[in-house]
Amino acid sequence: MSGGVAFFDSGMGGLSVLKHFLELFPGTSVTYLGDTARFPYGTKSRETIVRFAREDARFLAEMNPDLIIAACFTVSSQAFDEFSEEVNPIPTLGVLEAGARAAAGLTRSGSIGVLATEGTISSNAYPRLFSRMNPAIGVFAQPCPLFAPLVEEGWISGPVAEAVSMEYLSPYLTKWKSVDTIILGCTHYPPLLPVFQKILPDVRFVDPGYELAREILSRNLVKNHPEALPTTRFFVTDGVERFLRIGQNLLKRPMGNVTLVDPVFEKLAEHGERG
Incomplete structure (x- = not known):
């Protein structure tokens, strides 16, 4: 992926943000990372949250998106500056x-x-x-x-x-x-x-996910790449089958392939939808 918008969350919750985004930007390439192996972030110490946020950010920054969204309130409220610093100069947004x-x-x-x-x-x-x-x-x-x-x-x-x-x-x-x-x-x-x-x-x-999508639209924060076909990619650190089963219900659309990565974000395997 080069261009498009990347999202990350500790699990499936960020799909609620992605859902609103896709409704307003159906032609934009997106990447979603769910750190399901380390869910939940909300009960962790700030030091741990900062470390996880930096690791999530580095993984997504390698894909060179136009924008990275911390679709996680815990990161947005406790580690947003560190996350943004990790991916600078890529623009970032939180959900607060x-x-x-x-x-x-x-x-x-x-x-x-x-x-x-x-x-x-x-x-x-x-x-x-x-x-x-x-x-x-x-x-x-x-x-x-x-x-x-x-x-x-x-x-x-x-x-x-x-x-x-x-x-x-x-x-x-x-x-x-x-x-x-x-x-x-x-x-x-x-x-x-x-x-x-x-x-x-x-x-x-x-x-807030709905409100954020509206603000992104009104502020014209998403770049247009008319030469590229839009893609949607999903990465998780654990529980691919459960992510597909529950995630598609939350997202209200098929998810296609989900790629499993380990918590230090080395690609392990790719899984298609299960019937």
Whole structure:
């Protein structure tokens, strides 16, 4: 690959960002790296997250894309500078700011909720962002460590997803009732949105992946390569068959071949779709 856009995440969650991107840029070549062997990033130390982010970045930079997107809130909130430094001068984007801008524009109460991993919440990335955008905005963040594993297992509906969601969203029904807008602060969470909306029907939910894709379009950040046929490539560090099975459901389109690489990103094998 030369040109196009590259995405990476700790697992399948970043596919929610890729899905919105492909809807707006169907003719653009894309590469996706899911570091499934080391999932989840959200419970790791910052030092470990930085190391993983640098390794992900180096792997993708070798493909010479026009743009690299950290489709991972943990990296975007805790290791974005190091990741960007690793691939300089290739432009980079994270997933924090687009969603924050959208939420700031939607809220009427000035109270914004954030559903995220413990790592993203402990980084205080969202309170810092909103303090610059509008210091009057209050941030009410809820750690949701079980949401990402649910999505990785394909449990995005049914009684288990509903029970876990009720547990995590209950503060917004009680002590945080002023919250009228909630950011899905992990790329794994959008597939659970119908469950969230059932529990909190009067709350606006912000999908930062969707907002990011819109900003990329409005800012004209994707280069046009009319001479090249668009390609879509997927790399994972573990669990190819499961990635294909669950990933295609999340992406809502066939994925074709998925290439297995080890965590230091040496190519091991290529696998096609399983029937």
